[in-house]
Amino acid sequence: MPQMSKVELYAAIRRDHRAGVAMRELERKYNVGWRTVRKALDSAWPEPRKPLPPRPSALDPYKAVIDGILRADLDAPRKQRHTVTRIFHRLIEEHGADVSYPMVRRYVADRKPQIAVEAGKAPIEAFVPQTHPPGMEAEVDFGDVAVRLAGELVTCYLFSFRLSYSGKAVHWVFASAGQEAFFEGHVHALRVLGGVPRGRARYDNLKAAVAQVLGLSRARVETDRWIAFRSHFGIESFYCRPGVDGAHEKGGVEGRIGYFRRNHFTPVPEVSSLAELNEMVEQWDLHDGRRRIGSRPRTIDEYFEIERPLLLPLPGEPFETGRVFTPRVDRYSQFTVRTNRYSVPVRLIGKRVRVVLHASHLVVYDQNVEVARHERLIAKAGCRLELDHYLEALIRKPGAFPGATALEQARSAGKFTPVHDVWWAQARKVHGERDGTRALIEVLLLARHIPHEHLVAGLATALRAGALTADAVALEARKAAQAEDEPPLTALSAGTSGSATVTFLHEWRLAHLPPDTRPLPSVTPYDQLLRRRRASGGAHREEEAQ
Incomplete structure (x- = not known):
């Protein structure tokens, strides 16, 4: 006979008894005693097993001591209450207890909330389910996220704006959680959502919005800029209770940030800039709109389509968030x-x-x-520092250029390339330290009018040709820009040989002048003046002769 569970055994005994099988026959058939048969006939459910008596523990003699410490902590200052480690050390030092730390930790974790309830210090709080009308409410919060930014692990701040009805959320990552980020996060989220909730938005007591918390009430002293921002967009604010006790009052956005951190920031993303990361965040938001929350029958985007028309329109004028x-x-x-x-x-x-x-x-x-x-x-x-900001001073003080902090930052950012360094070295060999450095600074001044990539191309061409003047670099940079604008066949037919050639600036200007179709100048009309002068000169001589 296959092994049966106790519920199946009881069901089989009851079925055979209803068919007229005697009790003794049931005992032999199922190999059980008469008490088991009697219990099966009395109830379809087996009796639950009796719990085993607790096993003795080395901690038993000291449980009363631990309870006394936990009760005393109820009235002690919050920052001077016992930790599990301190209780463990006191048991060993003061009582000579031979117990382990995990044993003490498990007992304290179980007993501490019980003692608080027994003393009336931790009343059980009931959570009441809420219904959120569409287009009415939202929740806003920041969350910390770790990002490997340009190879360095840094802490950034994930802004989250979540509509309570649909669960539609918009996120953005900032370098700080200051008031500027708080405002810009709102502007981005409202622009993506296409409107403003008609009801209230729930907030923590962020310094960006709240200047002072007035006791245990809901009253707050808000910052002036936040009041102006709310007024501009028509946002009604609702502030949760301070600390952990108020976290559940905006549990939707709290859970949303946790979901976003676990699913999209694990493993830690590696990006070169926050702009690149936020492009990824926008794609993650679009992807998350296609999922369902819990047991809801529709996706987030489907609920949002119901909610979108009910939002208030955005104001026509922008708000200066900076x-x-x-x-x-x-x-x-x-x-x-x-x-x-x-x-x-x-x-x-x-x-x-x-x-x-x-x-x-x-x-x-x-x-x-x-x-x-x-x-x-x-x-x-x-x-x-920006190197371009110091060029006017450096051209008067070229000796300060090699050690300039702005130069080192330009190198690190890739704006001062190895081509610049090689051209500079050659210019110093030809023109001397001072004049060679000044020639480089004149080249850097060209960057205000010539794109960086064209200027680097001009530097490379001038370097190969041995033309170490700013005029030559400017000309070659403009030629590089023109070659980029020309069709490919024209650029190829222009002739590209292995050796670079440089056209001097005056030759280039003459070659690019428009053709002169005017006739050559003539002095023939002036011959009439010569004849008139000869005639007047002869008459004058005749008068003198007379």
């Missing part, structure tokens, strides 16, 4: 914003400039004219 600073430029042609230093052209030394700080970059203005633009530094106390 934060404005007015620092003064020091004698190093630098200014400081948020502990980091950035360069501007040397002509602005001593002046105040207007800096608009965004989440990923900053723009510098001098009397409403943009004079510089930098990628924002992630670390603190950093320095970002």
Whole structure:
């Protein structure tokens, strides 16, 4: 007979008994005692097994001591309560207990919440299911993510804006979680969603929005810029309770960030820039729109199609999300914003400039004219310099060029290429240290009018031809630009030999002048003046003779 479970055994005994099989025959058939047959006839469900008595443990004599420590911790300052490690050490030092750390850890994990409930310190909190009307509510939060950015492992911040009804979420990664990133994340999310929720949006007590939390109530003192931002877009804010206790009040976005981190940031993504990473984030958002949440019958995008028409329209005018600073430029042609230093052209030394700080970059203005633009530094106390900003000073002080910090940063960024270095070395051999460096600086000044790739091509051609002047480089760079614009056959027919040739600037200008179709000049009309002069001269001599 195949092995049966106890439920199957009871069912078979009851079936045979209803068919008229005697109890003794049932005992022999199923090889059980009369008590088992009696229990099967009394109930279709077997009795549950009695729990085994707890096994004695080496911790038993000390459980009362641990309970006393945990009860005393209920009234102790939060930062001076016992950890499991401290309890373990006290048991060994003060009581001579022969117990293991995992044994103490398991007991404390089970007993600590029980003692809190017994003392009335941790009332059981009930969670009430909520229904979210379409187009009414949203949840917003930041989450930390690790990214390998340009080969370096850094911590970035994932902004998430999630509609409560459909679960449609929009994400964006920023270098910081400041107010600029908070605003730009909203602008991006609302633009992608195509509208603004009609009801309220749930937030943590972020410093970007909340200046002060007023006790345990829901009242908050909001920052002025956040009030203006909310007013511009028509967002109604709702703030959760501070700390861990309020996390469940926006559990949708909390879980969404966790899902996004586990599924898209594992393993750690390796990118060269945040722009590249955010392109990937946009694709992940599109992909996630096709999934179902839990047991819902439709996808996120299908629910969002219901919700989209119910959103409020976006305002017609943009909102300036950047934060404005007015620092003064020091004698190093630098200014400081948020502990980091950035360069501007040397002509602005001593002046105040207007800096608009965004989440990923900053723009510098001098009397409403943009004079510089930098990628924002992630670390603190950093320095970002642009070599072009110092060229006017370096052409007067060429000796400062080799050790310039801006030169090293230009090399690291790939703007000052090995071709520049070789051309510079040859120019110093021919013209001398000072004049060769000045010639290179004149070449770098050409970058303000000639694209970088064309200028490098001009440098390479001039170097092969031994033409170590800025005029020659400018001419070859323009020829490279023209060759790029010409059709391929024309460029090939122009003749490309192994040795480079350089056309001097005055020859190139003459060759590119339009053809002169005018007739050659003639002095014939002036002969009439000569005849008239001869005639008048003869008459004058006759008068003198008379």
